[in-house]
Amino acid sequence: MVRIGTLLGMPLEGEFAELDPRDWVRQQIETWERSGGTEGTTLRDTGLPCVIVVNRGVRSGQLRRTPLMRVEQEGSYLAVGSKGGAPENPAWVANLRADPKVEVWDGPARGDYVSRELEGDERASWWERAVAAFPPYADYQKRTERLIPVFVLEPAA
Secondary structure, eight states, rough: OEEEEETTTEEEOOBBBOTTTTTTHHHHHHHHHHHHHHOOOOOTTTTEEEEEEEEEOOOOOOOEEEEEOOOOETTEEEOOOGGGGOOOHHHHHHHHHHOOOEEETTEEEEEEEEEEOOOHHHHHHHHHHHHOOOOHHHHHHHSSSSSOOEEEEEEOO
């Protein structure tokens, strides 16, 4: 059993899901974990900063680790469900919709957060920040008919 922080008075507990042994995500996460967050903090070979978001799988109940682009403002982070402009959402979108409790690993720092899906003007404002941090997001939105979901991850009380 892995105990991760405390969130809203309750720790995010559970077993981590196995990582795909062929997947670049596995390499990213293993590098981060092996170094305690001093390495593996940029997305693959882009040099762009990323964070790891831990959430609970809606079907399995296991803890999932996902590297996402680092878009941060005043202590809150953004999670963009782009999946490279694919026609479907990444699996973690359903996870956040079902259980908003997450942990964010930003370098060696870890913190408890609550996710909230954004709409309207608030979404538009955060979307601009996302595209500024990672310009391919704009192209990803053009590739798909779905509106890419955007979540703000706010520090837990």
